[in-house]
Amino acid sequence: MTPTLTHTDPIKRSMALGMKRGMKMRCPNCGEGKLYRKYLKVQDCPVCGNENSLYPADDAPPYFTILIVGHLVVAPLLFFPFIWRSPTWLVLGTTLPALLALTMLFLPVVKGAVVGAHWALKPRRAVEDL
Numbered sequence: 633m634t635p636t637l638t639h640t641d642p643i644k645r646s647m648a649l650g651m652k653r654g655m656k657m658r659c660p661n662c663g664e665g666k667l668y669r670k671y672l673k674v675q676d677c678p679v680c681g682n683e684n685s686l687y688p689a690d691d692a693p694p695y696f697t698i699l700i701v702g703h704l705v706v707a708p709l710l711f712f713p714f715i716w717r718s719p720t721w722l723v724l725g726t727t728l729p730a731l732l733a734l735t736m737l738f739l740p741v742v743k744g745a746v747v748g749a750h751w752a753l754k755p756r757r758a759v760e761d762l
Contacts, residue, residue, distance in 0.1 A: 647752040654748025655741050659684060661751060667744050674747060687750035693743035700742070701734050 650660040659665040665679035674684045705727075709715055715723055 645752055645754075647749055650748030650750075650752035651745040652748070654744030654746070654751070657740055657744045660687075660748040667747065668740065672740060672743055674743075682751075684747060684751075687747045689743050689746040689750070692746045693739055696746070697735055697738045697742045700738055701731060705731060705734060 653660045653663040654667065656663075657667045659667055659677035659680060659682055661677060661682035661684075662680040665677035665682075667674060667677075667684060669675035674687075674689075676683050676685065709727065715727075
């Protein structure tokens with residue numbers, strides 16, 4: 633029987649692994665426990681006990697989410713004649729709800745990836761440095 637690696641082995645602590653687990657909205661340390669208690673409220677892992685709240689995401693998730701949605705939706709949308717020929721109220725009424733829905737769907741996934749990246753880098757909080 634081969635020995636298995638524990639959840640906190642430094643061999644397994646890679647950026648890709650942490651981001652992948654975070655994007656699945658799972659604990660970056662074990663990949664099993666839920667990352668969020670609510671929509672975007674990070675919780676400690678109920679499975680391995682990892683303190684996920686130590687990895688601050690700050691403003692990165694909204695920034696990256698806007699960047700992704702803008703490149704995937706807004707940029708290609710500008711090539712359709714519908715956007716230029718239709719009344720403004722119709723364009724805004726059809727595109728804004730879609731943009732809002734996509735942003736709300738992408739935000740927890742992107743925040744999970746940022747938390748997973750921070751887990752891999754092991755950052756310290758500013759308070760601990762005092």
